[in-house]
Amino acid sequence: MPLVRIKSLPFEQDVRIPQVISALSQAISDAANIEQHHIMVTWEYLVHSHYAHHGNIADIQPVDTHPLLIDLIAPNFNTEKQIASMLELIAHTVAEQVPIDKNNIFINFTPAYSDGVYDEGHIVEWDM
Template sequence: MPLVRIKSLPFKQDVAVNQALSALSEAISNAGNIEERHVMVTWEYLSKSHYIHNGKVADYQSETAHPLLVDLVAPNFNTEEEIAQMLELIANTIAGSIPISKENIFINFTPAYSDGVYDEGHVIEWDI
């Protein structure tokens, strides 16, 4: 059930965000041996001038400034090593898919708990 939410400023140039999302979904599915139907990835654009970093406001996404903001929500049964691997996978896949430096990506992990997720019409309980 990994959920990846990405936020960025709009890009000045054309960027194939849909291809980046597809690549990320497939990479997470393959790496975690998770059916892709259980992987969710979104990308939202922040409004111009609505993101300040390092004391500066920007209108457009830069390769090296105003980091992409990424939230990863995944089950809490993952080990620290597995979480670190997911974070690296996400950063590498994004940086390989769009014009953004890997060093300009900020990812936050939030654990999801058994009986704390509603999906496919019911509350999910981990079978571990």
């Protein structure tokens, strides 16, 4: 059930976002042994001039400022080590796919709780 939401400014050069999110979904599936139909990845471009970093506004995605903003939502039964591995995997995979420095990626993890997720037509419950 991992959900990865990525936000960035538009890139100056052509970046094939569908291939990037597909590669990220596959990487998560392979590393965590999760079937792809349980993995969701989105990429959203921020509106022109709507992102300030260090007080500076940018119109296109710089390589080393205005970090990509990534939210990872995953079940709370993951260990700290598993979460750290997912964060590293996401950063590494994204940095390989787009013109961004790995040091310019910000990822926030939010735990999802049993009985706190609605998916596939019902409240999801997991045993720990």
